[in-house]
Amino acid sequence: MKPTAFDEMKSAEDGCRQPYKRVAEWLSSLPSEVIEQKREEAELLFRRVGITFAVYGEGQGEERIIPFDLVPRVLSRGEWNRLSAGLEQRVRAINAFLSDIYGKQEILAAGILPPELIFQNPAFRPEMMGKQVPAGVWIPIAGIDLVRVGQDDFYVLEDNARTPSGVSYMLENREVMMLLFPELFARHQVAPVDNYPDELLSTLQSIAPATAPKDPTIALLTPGPFNSAYYEHTFLADRLGVELVEGRDLLVRDEVCYMRTTEGLQRVDVIYRRVDDEYIDPLTFRPDSMLGVAGLMSAYEAGNVTLANAVGTGISDDKAIYSYMPEILSFYLGEDPILKNVPTWRCREPDALAYVLDHLDELVVKEVHGSGGYGMLVGPAADQATRDAFAAKLKADPENFIAQPTLALSTCPTWTETGLAPRHVDLRPFVLTGKDGVRFVPGGLTRVALRDGSLVVNSSQGGGTKDTWVVDD
Amino acid sequence: MLSRTADSLFWMTRYVERAENIARVLHATSRMSLMPHISNEEPMAEWLSALSATASYNAFFEQYDEATPERVVEFLAFSEANPSSIFRCLSNARANARAVRTALTSDTWEAINGAWMEMQRFRRDAVAPSDINRFASWVKDVSLNVDGSAFRTMLRNDGFCMQRLGVYIERADATARILDVKYHILLPAHEPVGGGLDYLQWSSILRAVSAHTAYRWVYRSSIKPWLVAELLILREEMPRSLASCYSNITYHLDELGRTYGRQGESQRQARRIYSRLKNGRTEEIYQTGLHEFLTEFLAENGRLGAAITEQYLI
Known part of the structure; x- marks a missing residue:
């Protein structure tokens, strides 16, 4: 109820x-x-x-x-x-x-x-x-x-x-x-x-x-116009008065990050990045990422x-x-x-999992690493078939789920x-x-x-x- | 400024200018098509010349075996397959604007975004060739809006110069092509040069670049081919002439050179072309041949575009 x-x-x-x-x-x-x-x-x-x-x-x-x-x-x-x-x-x-x-x-x-x-x-x-x-x-x-x-x-x-x-x-x-x-x-x-x-x-x-000048150069790194939050990236760069950069606008040389400008290379001190970890540097993380900057992690780790x-x-x-x-x-x-x-039941714990499976009709079950409301079950709003299908997913991979009361x-x-x-x-x-x-x-x-x-x-x-x-x- | 930003600013205004020029050609063509046919052997001559003037002739015949007014209008105005249809130009302008939203004032962004939304409606309602004038004048309004909002609201900095360069490089290209169309419409053998049909064609060229009245003011004479060519090539007071475009191009490139404290290949090339236009004479152009002169100019204009890209946009 x-x-x-x-x-x-x-x-x-x-x-x-x-x-x-x-x-x-x-x-x-x-x-x-x-x-x-x-x-x-x-x-x-x-x-x-x-x-x-x-x-x-x-x-x-x-x-x-x-x-x-x-x-x-x-x-x-x-x-x-x-x-x-x-x-x-x-x-x-x-x-x-x-x-x-x-x-x-x-x-x-x-x-x-x-x-x-x-x-x-x-x-x-x-x-x-x-x-x-x-x-x-x-x-x-x-x-x-x-x-x-x-x-x-x-x-x-x-x-x-x-x-x-x-x-x-x-x-x-x-x-x-x-x-x-x-x-x-x-x-x-x-x-x-x-x-x-x-x-x-x-x-x-x-x-x-610490090595940056008093008025550091800040840039906002966006994945680009196809990202769902692109409007926000342009909006914030505008209000901050900083450059909105994509990965291809940046490059790293000798552990220093620069952006390509009409006047040549300009050093960047702070990056407000709206690109996830996995995509930020193809040399360190996902090699197939087109959104990041090769070598950015080296500049980051050097503290530059x-x-x-x-x-x-x-x-x-x-x-x-x-x-x-x-x-x-x-x-x-x-x-x-x-x-x-x-209050949260961690499905990785057997007792909690048993409880969750028994009370699916009153709980919200979420993927541990999910976001944006994808891949979740709102028990009271779902029909029995949906709940049964979800229960199977849950049993197969309990570590991946938590549950909370509605x-x-x-x-x-x-x-x-x-x-x-x-x-x-x-x-x-x-x-x-x-x-x-x-x-x-x-x-x-x-x-x-x-x-x-x-x-x-x-x-x-x-x-x-x-x-x-x-x-x- | 980021090179990518400069690139988008350059292409944003360039695409808007291109859309405007296609609209002008469509407008002039539909007017010409209401007059007695230029040629009985080729009743589609006006519409084919519209394809030539917009550099879409080959692309069109890759898609169609035969030209009809409906097809040409669809292809130049709304086609997704034609990379330089008005629809694609406005989409590209908007994509470029969106990519550099922060470098635009909200007025300019709204002018382009509003145009793009309105464009969807025109496309949905499918404009008939007889109704093309309403659409063409809307496109000209869009261009005026974008231009005007930039003039009134943009900071006069390097970004503004990039935008203006896009406009003038594209406009010079368009004026040269529109003028060159004359070469593509062969007069029927029995028509005397300077006869009624010849007159109609030259006068429609003037209309396409909004120079019909200007011509009268400048020359106080009936329409003569060499004077039309002079007006559109050499007269700096005529805002769509090649000389006027290059006066603006050199000005904005010099501004960039001053701002950045460095001149380069594009400044040198622009100055060379400009001085040739400034010192040019109509007689020489007709001696070389108008078509040969314009072909050479189009190639040089293209090379300058490449030099600007090389120097600033990548």
């Missing part, structure tokens, strides 16, 4: 929670024709600006826009302060974990993690053993996925520590909302987010190699160029490691986690074909860590599952986005 979800607007005694009071008034004052008309205007704006994404597996060049919902998702300042303290703590722990895993591996010596979880993990990069990164910052850019199930109940669903995306939607959603509804912002004190590119730039500058995020961070956002995150956090920080982990994700009013209706949401705040500390912009990206009852918010699976507000209490 499905538990009732927490409605972020309406779950209150008087029918409307405090942070949403004015939004609710505003919504009830808008005729549905106006909402529909504004929705069309918004879609036109997104198309014109070219905010699109490609879905893998569909025809090449297929571009879609992510549906944008006009009803903002609102957090109070107090809620955000608690969340941001928890996020900062979590990211500190992950950085400490990565320094240790690629260093002395004390956590393995202490018996907190089974060693095979590290050494047999495809995201573990032995090339990074004994390496240090500037200021010990392995993940300058993290996108931590949070879900809410009650007034004060937030859970971390996933730590995205490789190349988290979506921040351009956070910024564009706000711009579009301000264009369409200036009067709404006049009535609210909504914390601004448009300083994100400045914060990101300061973060990247702070982790430049900083890669953000560092190579090998995937080991920390793996779903199997995730289940140990509370222990990892306490081990390094000696603190209790502020943000909770979703959380009653909170809902937020959303504009649908039949008017306003509650839809499930999550939240991806972006956490920036530099030599000089942690930076945030308040809020993050809210993703919403547009299909009635759906819990899958991924854009590749029919999810949309909302503007996310942090308002003063």
Whole structure:
């Protein structure tokens, strides 16, 4: 049976929670024709600006826009302060974990993690053993996925520590909302987010190699126009004022990385790379990669160029490691986690596997190394045949799966074909860590599952986005 | 600036300019086809000349045995198989723009992206040859939009120079080809040179490059072949003339040389071609033969494009 979800607007005694009071008034004052008309205007704006994404597996060049919902998702300042303290703590722990895993591996010596979880993990990069990164910052850019199930109940669903995306939607959603509804912002004190590119730039500058000049040269490395997040790469390079480079624009000579320009070669100090580890250097990783730069790892290992995020961070956002995150956090920080982990059954453990197989109809089962909502089973939503087929996959390769209870994700009013209706949401705040500390912009990206009852918010699976507000209490 | 960025900026505007020139040729051709036929032996002469003027003659006959107005319009405007159809030009322009989205202002990007989206609609609705003018003037508007947004919003830096170079190299190529078409349409044997049909052809060439009125202003004379050639080759005040294109090409190449503090092969080549145009005389051109002169020019223009690529774009 499905538990009732927490409605972020309406779950209150008087029918409307405090942070949403004015939004609710505003919504009830808008005729549905106006909402529909504004929705069309918004879609036109997104198309014109070219905010699109490609879905893998569909025809090449297929571009879609992510549906944008006009009803903002609102957090109070107090809620955000608690969340941001928890996020900062979590990211500190992950950085400490990565320094240790690629260093002395004390956590393995202490018996907190089974060693095979590290050494047999495809995201573990032995090339990074004994390496240090500037200021010990392995993940300058993290996108931590949070879900809410009650007034004060937030859970971390996933730590995205490789190349988290979506921040351009956070910024564009706000711009579009301000264009369409200036009067709404006049009535609210909504914390601004448009300083994100400045914060990101300061973060990247702070982790430049020690030998780099005061004003280091930064470049954003993209896989190219066919990547699903290409729009975001161009957007960020533009806002950062840095070159958007592809692998073929870079070359490495004598362990120094350069880009090819109309004036000859120019040295590059920091690369904000949106290319995965496996593709970044064909000499070290996949030799068939056309996206990387031959020899980049040699420049990186010589400390002549900083890669953000560092190579090998995937080991920390793996779903199997995730289940140990509370222990990892306490081990390094000696603190209790502020943000909770979703209870997780590791199917690699026989007892857990037996439990999961018995309770498939109430659990969500995910691939350990999967992402983007591909290859997962939402038990309560699946029919018996799908569950049986999945059970067979599970038994064949239990190591590859984890299971979690189906959380009653909170809902937020959303504009649908039949008017306003509650839809499930999550939240991806972006956490920036530099030599000089942690930076945030308040809020993050809210993703919403547009299909009635759906819990899958991924854009590749029919999810949309909302503007996310942090308002003063 | 990244060489790849420079390359995309150069080709983005070059493809838009190419689309515009094809639209101009289509427009002029459809007008000519409404007049008495040039030749009774070859009723398709105007449409075949449109293929020549856009350098698509061979590609067309690889696909078709016989030309019809519908086929030529489809091939030049919408064909996916023709690498220089308007459709492919706008797609390429947009792909280049998308690859260097960060080097463009949002106005320029929106002009190109908007055109590309609108293009899908034109293609879906299938434009009839009789309706080609509406489509052709839309393409010219697109080019104006892209050009105008760049003029009004782009920083005057090396990226701007790369864009302008793409425009003028392509425009010089197109003007030379349109002029050379005259060579491909053979007058019927009984038509006197300077007769009614001859007049029509020269006047349609002027129309194709928006120079019909300019001609009257400059020469105050009826249309004479050597004056048309002079206007389109040597007169710098005529914005689509070869001399005007090369005045702009040398200017922007010199700007690049100044910015980067270094001159190269492309600056030298451009200056050589420009000085020949500046000092050229119509009599000499007709002595060499107009077709021979234009063939030589097209080859040199192509070599300059290669020199620019070599020096800046790779």
